[in-house]
Amino acid sequence: MIRHAVLLICFVLLSAGSALGALRIDLPEKAMNGRAFLVTIHTDSQGPVLLKWDKKNVSVNCEKDSNEYNGVALLSLPRDFSKKTLQISAVEETLDGVNTVTRTIPVQHKKYREQHLTVDRKYVELSKKNLDRFYAERETVRSMMKSLSANRMWDAPFVRPVAGGVSSEYGVQRFFNGKPRKPHSGIDLRGKKGTPIKACADGVVRIAASHFFSGNSVYIDHGQGVVSMYFHMSKLLVHEGETVKKGQSIGEVGATGRVTGPHLHFGLRVSGVLVDPLPLLADKK
Ligand SMILES: [Zn+2]
Structure with a gap:
């Protein structure tokens, strides 16, 4: 007793001490x-x-x-x-x-603004063939997001993928040809066709492919729920499964997919949420 x-x-005593x-x-x-x-x-x-x-x-x-x-x-x-x-x-x-x-x-609470854009009708009213292609590509991305690396490879702050300024900021509520669409899920950075695009942090390339909306696209798994994405490239310089270092060239700026001109769409997903990547960059201009 x-x-x-x-x-x-x-x-x-031990419990109290550790707390x-x-x-x-x-x-x-x-x-x-x-x-x-x-x-x-x-x-x-x-x-x-x-x-x-x-x-x-x-x-x-x-x-x-x-x-x-x-x-x-x-x-x-x-x-x-x-x-x-x-x-x-x-x-x-x-x-x-x-x-x-x-x-x-x-x-x-930040209030995000509205933006009205005119785009080619084929990107707003999709044919059965393009719709099927979009669903298949969306499924590829979704299944990839379910098998991310648990170990952190990133370190903050992140490298700005291209030096150009922001032409469309994160969170803007977009209207394509007058019809509301999902808010802008990343930032658009200005760059001439062929400008090298840098990986924002160390990681593993999980998707390097041509997609209907995002054109030539790269998704990098940085571990611990952090994924960066780079869209509309003219050229891909990495392949799926490749390990990349922070600042490494992964592709070139282009105008592939649903775009009005050459730029880089840069997105960042953190624990399932698409966030504004700009505040996490070393170069925030
Ligand atoms: Zn964009």
Whole structure:
């Protein structure tokens, strides 16, 4: 009986000790709809640490750094996120039990503008053949997104894929020939045909193919739920399965697919959400 009581006290002390500051998360002061943000984890055990937010989660492996373990992750909020606050939890299983840290940060709401474009009718009113092609390509992308690498290969900030300015920003509600379409899911960067396009971070090329809407397209899996995409290229310089380094040329700017002229559409998907890639670039101009 006494031995049980001593064991119980030890257990309570250990649990209390591990809960006191052993697991910490660094968060930005606020989050924004349509954006991703960096979270840094500090802990005294090897992890992994599970981050949970907005019904999503990501598992983060931590690396030893002097006397603690650190990890980073990108969390995302969809363009239409409407709550005023965001709750983020970090959960870690240790030998002493489960540690949980929960924090709440405010969400600033960005209003995205409208844009009206005139495009070739064949891209708005699709023939059966083109519609079937689009469905098949969409399925290829969807199934690829289900088998992403869990290990982080990216590091922030990301490299700007081409130096040209933004001709169409993320989140714009688009109207093609007067008909509403999905909001713009990435950024359009200016570039002459043939301008080299750089990979924004280390990763593995998962798709390098010609698609109906996006033209010659490359999708790079950067691990831990982060995927970058590059559309409308004139030329592809990588193949599926190839490992690429941050800054490596992966293709050239073109005007393939549904476009009005040569540019790079650059998209970023973080934990299933297409976010504005611009705030994560080293060169944000
Ligand atoms: Zn675009």
